[in-house]
Amino acid sequence: MSSTIASRKRRNEQIAFWLFRLLSFGVVAILFYILYFLVSNGIKAISWEFITQMPEDGMTKGGIYPAIIGTLYLVAGSMIFAFPIGVASAIYINEYTKDGVLKKIIKQMTNNLAGIPSIIFGLFGMALFVNQLKFGDSILAGSLTLGLLALPVVIRTTEEALKAVPDTFRQASLGLGASKWQTTSKVVIPIAFPNIITGLILSIGRVSGETAPILFTVAAYFLPKLPQSIFDQVMALPYHLYVITTSGTNVAESRPMAYGTALVLIVIVLIANLLANALRKYFGKKVKMN
Amino acid sequence: MSHLETELHLLKEGLIEMTRLVKIQLFKGRDALLNFDRDLAREIIVNENRINALELKIDRDCENIFALCNPVAVDLRFVLAALKINANLERIGDNAEGIARYVMEVDRPFDEKIIKGYCVEEMCNTATSMLDNTLEALLQEDTKLARQVFLKDDRLDEINRDCTKTTLRLLKENPDNALHYLSIMSIIRKLERVGDQSKNIAEEIIFYIEAKVLKHTEEK
Amino acid sequence: MNKLESIDLNLYYSDFHALKNVSMAVKANTVAALIGPSGCGKSTYLRTFNRMNDLIDNVKIDGGVLLDGKDIYDKAVVTDELRKQVGMVFQKPNPFPKSIYENVAYGLRVNGINNKKILDESVEKSLQQSALWDEVKDKLKKSAFELSGGQQQRLCIARALAIEPTVILMDEPASALDPISTSKIEELIYELKKKYTIVIVTHNMQQAGRVSDYTAFFYMGSLIEYGETKEIFTNPKNQQTQNYITGRFG
Numbered sequence: 202m203s204s205t206i207a208s209r210k211r212r213n214e215q216i217a218f219w220l221f222r223l224l225s226f227g228v229v230a231i232l233f234y235i236l237y238f239l240v241s242n243g244i245k246a247i248s249w250e251f252i253t254q255m256p257e258d259g260m261t262k263g264g265i266y267p268a269i270i271g272t273l274y275l276v277a278g279s280m281i282f283a284f285p286i287g288v289a290s291a292i293y294i295n296e297y298t299k300d301g302v303l304k305k306i307i308k309q310m311t312n313n314l315a316g317i318p319s320i321i322f323g324l325f326g327m328a329l330f331v332n333q334l335k336f337g338d339s340i341l342a343g344s345l346t347l348g349l350l351a352l353p354v355v356i357r358t359t360e361e362a363l364k365a366v367p368d369t370f371r372q373a374s375l376g377l378g379a380s381k382w383q384t385t386s387k388v389v390i391p392i393a394f395p396n397i398i399t400g401l402i403l404s405i406g407r408v409s410g411e412t413a414p415i416l417f418t419v420a421a422y423f424l425p426k427l428p429q430s431i432f433d434q435v436m437a438l439p440y441h442l443y444v445i446t447t448s449g450t451n452v453a454e455s456r457p458m459a460y461g462t463a464l465v466l467i468v469i470v471l472i473a474n475l476l477a478n479a480l481r482k483y484f485g486k487k488v489k490m491n
Numbered sequence: 492m493s494h495l496e497t498e499l500h501l502l503k504e505g506l507i508e509m510t511r512l513v514k515i516q517l518f519k520g521r522d523a524l525l526n527f528d529r530d531l532a533r534e535i536i537v538n539e540n541r542i543n544a545l546e547l548k549i550d551r552d553c554e555n556i557f558a559l560c561n562p563v564a565v566d567l568r569f570v571l572a573a574l575k576i577n578a579n580l581e582r583i584g585d586n587a588e589g590i591a592r593y594v595m596e597v598d599r600p601f602d603e604k605i606i607k608g609y610c611v612e613e614m615c616n617t618a619t620s621m622l623d624n625t626l627e628a629l630l631q632e633d634t635k636l637a638r639q640v641f642l643k644d645d646r647l648d649e650i651n652r653d654c655t656k657t658t659l660r661l662l663k664e665n666p667d668n669a670l671h672y673l674s675i676m677s678i679i680r681k682l683e684r685v686g687d688q689s690k691n692i693a694e695e696i697i698f699y700i701e702a703k704v705l706k707h708t709e710e711k
Numbered sequence: 712m713n714k715l716e717s718i719d720l721n722l723y724y725s726d727f728h729a730l731k732n733v734s735m736a737v738k739a740n741t742v743a744a745l746i747g748p749s750g751c752g753k754s755t756y757l758r759t760f761n762r763m764n765d766l767i768d769n770v771k772i773d774g775g776v777l778l779d780g781k782d783i784y785d786k787a788v789v790t791d792e793l794r795k796q797v798g799m800v801f802q803k804p805n806p807f808p809k810s811i812y813e814n815v816a817y818g819l820r821v822n823g824i825n826n827k828k829i830l831d832e833s834v835e836k837s838l839q840q841s842a843l844w845d846e847v848k849d850k851l852k853k854s855a856f857e858l859s860g861g862q863q864q865r866l867c868i869a870r871a872l873a874i875e876p877t878v879i880l881m882d883e884p885a886s887a888l889d890p891i892s893t894s895k896i897e898e899l900i901y902e903l904k905k906k907y908t909i910v911i912v913t914h915n916m917q918q919a920g921r922v923s924d925y926t927a928f929f930y931m932g933s934l935i936e937y938g939e940t941k942e943i944f945t946n947p948k949n950q951q952t953q954n955y956i957t958g959r960f961g
Contacts, residue, residue: 299768370805373799373801373805373867378792378821379821380821387821495921554945558920558944559944
């Protein structure tokens with residue numbers, strides 16, 4: 202009697218185990234297939250010239266250099282904007298506001314901000330930065346728009362990082378007569394730093410792949426030169442990819458270029474993620490808890 | 492020295508102080524008896540209060556150490572032993588006082604013959620030297636010294652056994668001194684008790700140092 | 712005069728009445744232990760002495776808490792200044808992610824002292840008082856996390872001593888430590904009372920017995936019994952106290 206129960210238990214255990222194993226392997230398999238697909242199609246396009254030359258012949262030949270540079274500018278610009286504001290807001294929410302209506306409202310708003318589709322950000326950016334503030338289609342307008350998009354991510358990850366710092370550290374510092382700001386800057390932020398950095402870099406990954414917010418604010422269809430100031434337009438990788446696969450002068454001929462562009466974009470995002478891990482490990486070691 | 496060590500050290504000092512006081516009482520008891528010194532006897536009776544007070548203090552110290560310091564192993568044995576040594580010392584003190592009271596009660600000095608006949612002096616000396624041994628054993632944490640007590644006790648038992656015979660013999664010789672015979676007999680009995688109590692103390696010291704229980708065994 | 716005193720102290724977390732009319736006094740240079748079952752209010756009570764409860768939202772306090780006869784909940788009192796006089800050590804060792812030296816120097820630095828000579832002296836003195844100096848004097852620049860749990864806790868005590876408080880509050884300072892480290896901390900407390908007044912919360916009754924001169928038993932937010940530790944442990948006046956310390960609770 203009991204042995205049949207035991208054997209049934211074992212069988213169910215086996216089924217559950219294999220089911221979960223199969224599903225998670227499936228996820229990994231899909232990811233690898235995407236990578237394989239991109240690499241096998243795109244590797245032919247990759248060459249030194251591809252990443253250092255201007256596009257030529259209606260984007261069927263040449264490289265994607267201005268798009269890479271444009272993306273880097275936009276990422277950097279958006280982070281300069283989003284990082285300080287995001288981190289400061291998170292510190293305010295987590296360290297300074299007491300539990301109450303105000304805190305709830307701020308948190309709800311940042312959550313809502315994160316849920317807004319990116320095309321809406323693009324539209325808003327165009328209305329505010331491009332038209333209202335008269336920045337025109339420019340790196341500045343694009344960076345600000347992307348920054349807005351990244352803001353909730355930065356706030357959320359920073360907040361989580363701060364929340365993960367045990368309260369006894371704050372109490373120990375305050376107990377020694379330190380002020381709130383001394384406590385936050387000398388104790389809390391250094392401990393939370395690895396996780397804050399992780400959040401920052403993950404949002405870089407997110408921002409670098411966005412197309413919609415830059416569509417109306419900065420991205421140039423074809424601009425075979427580098428920008429001179431923050432009021433210039435630039436090309437950007439995701440938009441370039443979109444353009445040459447859908448509305449280029451010769452879609453079929455630029456197909457290999459499209460795969461190459463996609464591969465470069467993926468690699469940039471992957472590098473950002475690996476960097477995030479490396480930095481977290483590096484800073485994590487410095488503030489290792491036991 | 493750690494907190495517990497300090498407390499144990501103080502307890503031991505209290506115990507040594509107690510032993511010294513009791514020893515002095517016993518010495519004075521002997522002198523009062525042999526020299527028929529009533530003033531000395533009175534002094535013993537008065538000093539008994541000090542011993543009683545010290546007994547209570549040591550008891551309280553032990554209780555506090557148990558309640559507050561949670562002694563274990565050798566420390567635990569020491570406090571347990573201290574409790575029992577303390578009780579035995581107090582009883583020895585009582586016996587010394589008892590001897591003093593007999594000295595106060597009799598109307599005239601004991602005959603030399605009686606003192607000799609009962610070996611009173613030897614009895615007194617043996618009993619005090621046993622107590623002395625326990626004190627030294629405690630001070631030096633030396634179980635060899637403690638074991639000497641067991642041998643000496645045999646002599647006390649012997650004198651005590653002869654006591655009845657001696658009384659009968661003396662009664663035949665001179666029945667007028669019957670009251671003295673009975674007093675001395677009681678004193679002998681008390682000294683025999685002192686021997687037993689010293690033996691108990693020695694057993695406790697050995698228990699504390701060697702963790703061996705010698706009570707109710709022949710092997711010593 | 713009493714070093715610390717509370718008079719009819721009541722504390723509420725929102726609607727929860729956490730401390731009920733607690734009145735007790737702690738003499739200078741003694742160790743007072745607060746014991747009682749979880750949630751009895753002993754930790755909350757401890758934290759009224761350095762106003763650590765102020766950090767929690769929706770706390771309301773009435774009654775008086777006196778340090779050297781002065782009300783620390785008076786409007787004129789600056790909490791930073793108060794906390795320099797009343798140091799605190801926590802349940803889990805929580806050194807900052809800094810070097811051993813910087814951990815001890817932290818309290819001085821945040822109070823504006825950056826003179827190297829003063830810091831050096833204070834760090835050495837504090838580490839000596841917390842009986843850690845000999846173990847760490849050659850590695851002051853190393854991270855505090857390289858120390859063992861017991862050493863970390865003594866480091867936290869040194870950190871609290873560096874700002875020269877007169878009172879030290881300890882919230883179960885040895886509950887996360889092994890027996891050897893625990894007895895080191897206990898010996899340390901016994902030493903420290905020569906210079907400081909110590910209030911310690913402990914779940915370990917034997918610890919209360921070993922380290923404290925006075926013991927307070929809390930139950931459901933009320934101070935049930937307060938007296939000499941010897942008395943509480945040998946002859947408690949209240950039946951609830953007796954049940955708790957003998958482990959026959961409930």
